[in-house]
Amino acid sequence: MRDHQLVTMARKDFDDAIRSKTVWALSGALALIAIFATFRVSQAQLPQGFPQRFLPVLVLGGLTQWISWIVCILALIAGYVSIVGERRTGSIKLLLGLPFERAEILVGKVLGRTAVIGVGIAAGFLTMIASILVLVGLTSPLDFLWRFVGMFLATVLLGGVYTTLSVSTSAIVSTRRRAVMAVVALFVVTQAIWTGITQFFYSVFAGGAVPLQPPSWYLFLTYLSPSAAYSRVVSLVVPIARYPGLGLDGVPRRAVQAQQSGAFYLSEYFALLVLLVWVVGSVLVAHSVFRNADLG
Amino acid sequence: MAAIETDALTRRYGEVVAVDSVDLTVEQGEVFGFLGPNGAGKSTLINMLLDYTPPTSGEARVFGHRTRGEAVAIRERVGVLPDAYKLYERLSGRRHLEFVVQARQADDDPDDILDRVGLDPEDAERNAGDYSKGMAQRLVLGMALIGEPDLLILDEPSTGLDPNGIRLMRDIIREEVDRGATVFFSSHILGQVEAVCDRVGIMNEGRLIEVATLDEIRDTIGVGTTLHVTVDQQPDLTLSDLEAMDDVSNVRADGPELTMNLSDSTAKAKVINRLEEGGATVVDFETAESSLEELFAELIDEDADEPEPEVSA
Numbered sequence: 001m002r003d004h005q006l007v008t009m010a011r012k013d014f015d016d017a018i019r020s021k022t023v024w025a026l027s028g029a030l031a032l033i034a035i036f037a038t039f040r041v042s043q044a045q046l047p048q049g050f051p052q053r054f055l056p057v058l059v060l061g062g063l064t065q066w067i068s069w070i071v072c073i074l075a076l077i078a079g080y081v082s083i084v085g086e087r088r089t090g091s092i093k094l095l096l097g098l099p100f101e102r103a104e105i106l107v108g109k110v111l112g113r114t115a116v117i118g119v120g121i122a123a124g125f126l127t128m129i130a131s132i133l134v135l136v137g138l139t140s141p142l143d144f145l146w147r148f149v150g151m152f153l154a155t156v157l158l159g160g161v162y163t164t165l166s167v168s169t170s171a172i173v174s175t176r177r178r179a180v181m182a183v184v185a186l187f188v189v190t191q192a193i194w195t196g197i198t199q200f201f202y203s204v205f206a207g208g209a210v211p212l213q214p215p216s217w218y219l220f221l222t223y224l225s226p227s228a229a230y231s232r233v234v235s236l237v238v239p240i241a242r243y244p245g246l247g248l249d250g251v252p253r254r255a256v257q258a259q260q261s262g263a264f265y266l267s268e269y270f271a272l273l274v275l276l277v278w279v280v281g282s283v284l285v286a287h288s289v290f291r292n293a294d295l296g
Numbered sequence: 297m298a299a300i301e302t303d304a305l306t307r308r309y310g311e312v313v314a315v316d317s318v319d320l321t322v323e324q325g326e327v328f329g330f331l332g333p334n335g336a337g338k339s340t341l342i343n344m345l346l347d348y349t350p351p352t353s354g355e356a357r358v359f360g361h362r363t364r365g366e367a368v369a370i371r372e373r374v375g376v377l378p379d380a381y382k383l384y385e386r387l388s389g390r391r392h393l394e395f396v397v398q399a400r401q402a403d404d405d406p407d408d409i410l411d412r413v414g415l416d417p418e419d420a421e422r423n424a425g426d427y428s429k430g431m432a433q434r435l436v437l438g439m440a441l442i443g444e445p446d447l448l449i450l451d452e453p454s455t456g457l458d459p460n461g462i463r464l465m466r467d468i469i470r471e472e473v474d475r476g477a478t479v480f481f482s483s484h485i486l487g488q489v490e491a492v493c494d495r496v497g498i499m500n501e502g503r504l505i506e507v508a509t510l511d512e513i514r515d516t517i518g519v520g521t522t523l524h525v526t527v528d529q530q531p532d533l534t535l536s537d538l539e540a541m542d543d544v545s546n547v548r549a550d551g552p553e554l555t556m557n558l559s560d561s562t563a564k565a566k567v568i569n570r571l572e573e574g575g576a577t578v579v580d581f582e583t584a585e586s587s588l589e590e591l592f593a594e595l596i597d598e599d600a601d602e603p604e605p606e607v608s609a
Contacts, residue, residue: 004398004401005399008395008398008399009399011398012384012387012391012395015387015391016384016386016387019386019387020386089382090378090380090381090382091381091382091383091384093348093376093378093379093380093381094378094381094383094384094392094436094439096346096347096348096371097346097371097374097375097376097378097439097440098371098396098399098400099368099371099372099399099400100368100371100399101367101368292350294348294349294350295343295348295349296339296340296343296344296348296349
């Protein structure tokens with residue numbers, strides 16, 4: 001892969017995808033949810049001794065789960081037709097007439113679409129900071145700012161993971177219909193029923209239901225999904241799990257247990273690695289198929 | 297080194313053989329017409345030359361580079377106007393050209409290209425989704441010219457073009473050949489290939505059934521120019537006397553009108569001389585080029601009449 005070709009491919013794809021109305025509709029949804037969540041936190045009853053300056057960070061924590069859902073949907077929708085759509089319409093013939101390796105097309109598209117998702121996420125985050133300023137107020141702006149930027153970067157990474165998954169899917173399948181079915185399956189498996197899957201594994205390998213204090217290997221399984229790994233990474237900058245008893249959405253018991261377990265594979269940095277493995281793994285699988293696909 | 301070379305190149309789709317063991321050589325600097333009815337396998341062969349489609353067996357080389365594994369080296373030297381493409385409807389025409397300039401690391405100015413293919417600079421700012429087929433075709437032809445490619449592969453380039461557009465395309469092909477480029481021009485319409493091509497290859501049902509110059513093809517099939525002559529009186533000649541002349545065949549008479557086929561159109565002067573020597577005055581004459589469409593139809597019929605070789609166990 002050559003840098004110049006990657007950048008050319010990514011820029012073309014960015015210019016194309018950024019003009020998609022779907023992407024802007026979903027970014028709008030992210031912004032609306034940001035306003036709503038900020039409003040809820042501003043109205044919440046907080047436990048005794050909870051530091052007031054920590055309130056804006058609480059908004060970020062409360063949003064983690066919502067963001068991971070929206071970003072997942074946004075990235076899957078933005079990416080699933082990226083390659084199969086060009087194959088079906090024939091515009092891929094214009095690309096393939098140019099000196100691009102197929103790997104450059106694949107990775108260039110991942111980069112371009114991730115940049116588009118990044119813009120959508122930035123729009124959502126700007127709305128979020130505006131509504132925090134209005135509804136909650138900032139007492140220690142600097143402390144909040146680095147957490148905010150950290151969470152933004154983690155969210156772009158999550159967007160990158162799901163964009164990679166959807167663009168990879170798009171490179172593997174040969175019809176739009178299959179692409180839709182595949183990204184719906186990805187959404188269901190990684191977002192909706194991941195916990196159910198891990199519980200099934202537990203019952204097979206350990207027998208019975210998952211106890212209240214599960215073993216570390218089970219916690220590790222639950223953190224293998226991109227959105228769970230994301231929430232783990234976010235806790236680096238938004239350490240909401242250190243305040244058990246807040247009773248907010250998005251702070252599951254497991255987060256606290258992972259925080260307390262001390263196993264290296266449950267650490268935030270390991271979750272970062274998990275996200276990178278998703279990216280690299282899906283690109284490698286997609287390339288092995290796309291490399292020899294009949295694109296005529 | 298040939299511009300294009302294929303060895304027993306074959307592509308099967310299940311039971312269907314889209315391209316059947318084609319051996320084809322296109323030399324550098326020539327304009328090669330690639331003919332055949334729709335569905336003959338022309339686009340599949342082009343898809344294999346550019347490595348859009350992997351061959352089932354056999355291989356192809358473009359400027360000595362194998363299509364499997366060296367596709368990027370090939371595409372660096374080839375400009376393509378593909379068949380059945382679609383533009384990026386959310387991007388402007390100009391952005392399409394800029395993309396190709398960047399991808400080829402060329403220094404072409406998009407405005408020069410627009411001017412060459414006759415696209416209005418204002419239209420170039422519009423989204424390509426609004427383009428007519430003719431505008432799209434001009435834009436993609438322009439994209440193919442960027443970076444002075446050594447080989448132009450044009451698949452049905454006249455699709456959607458009006459007569460002006462077709463003339464412009466021919467002029468561009470000639471300019472490119474003068475610059476030293478090789479042109480591989482695929483079409484199902486002979487008339488378009490005739491005007492620009494040195495040699496033609498004819499595909500039918502996946503097989504390459506003929507490769508020759510247009511003159512050679514006319515000779516093979518035995519048709520060429522038809523000559524109609526009107527004389528004032530019966531010359532002192534028989535029809536067989538005329539048929540005995542070189543390049544003259546199939547002489548028919550209908551009163552004072554004679555009709556004959558000439559395999560070389562310059563033979564008409566000899567025929568007229570001979571008639572006048574025989575004592576008749578030629579009142580009127582007219583020549584007509586046999587249509588290549590007829591030629592084409594005849595070749596394909598001939599091909600279909602050949603019995604399939606029988607396979608024995």
